[in-house]
Amino acid sequence: MSRTTPAPSAEERSKIRRVLEDRLTALARAHQVPGAQLAVHYGGMTLAVETGVLDVDTGEPCTADAAVPIGSITKAYTATVVMLLVADGDVELDDRLGDHVPELRRAGPPCTVRQVLSHTAGLPSGPDSDQVASLTAARYLLDHCTDRTLVMPPGTDFSYSNAGFVAATA
Incomplete structure (x- = not known):
């Protein structure tokens, strides 16, 4: 009932x-x-x-x-899926992002899954959506989620990042 x-x-x-x-x-x-x-x-x-x-x-x-733009609404869904992976034991919040995203294993930022989900990974906001449409996910990650693109050291402050959530879906 x-x-x-x-x-x-x-x-x-x-x-x-x-x-x-x-x-x-x-x-x-x-x-x-x-x-x-x-x-x-x-x-x-x-x-x-x-x-x-x-x-x-x-x-x-x-x-x-x-x-x-609908893009940011999808962040809640992405975070939910990542947390389901955490609950299943497939991902740990304190794992390095590069442990789960092959494109970032060598040149990726030294940030954790937790930092990506909380916008404290130091990643940039990312390019405008019209620029993103012409990029593959791998190219996007290599262009916008590397040590050289950090706007601050991971874990030191808040920086809203579309790029981090592209990485979380990879």
């Missing part, structure tokens, strides 16, 4: 929306994110909120209709 959560009343939805907006705005500020969107499905309905701007140069606001 399945149990369903009753839909919240209009007043409850309004309260939940305010809490979500406040929390999203606080998190965006704390993490210096210029803009963000959040959607939560609860009680048979979806509440969506947004905060900040899409582009700091133009000041264009982040709205519900704003199109955001």
Whole structure:
């Protein structure tokens, strides 16, 4: 027998929306994110909120209709699959990335799987998506995930990295 959560009343939805907006705005500020969107499905309905701007140069606001590239959404799925491999004992979080990615065995950065998943591997953000389309995964990794491309020593700070998640899927 399945149990369903009753839909919240209009007043409850309004309260939940305010809490979500406040929390999203606080998190965006704390993490210096210029803009963000959040959607939560609860009680048979979806509440969506947004905060900040899409582009700091133009000041264009982040709205519900704003199109955001899907790429970063896939990072949660990639991390989930990697964690399933960890749970199965096939990968250890403190394994070096090159232990699992053949292209990075010789010239790869000295970072761990944990550092890649937490964006602390020191890897660059990566090229724009229009540049990526013309590269094989191996070429991408050799061009963007090497010792010479590090933006900081692994484990020393946060640096959002698309390149790291390309490596995690390899």
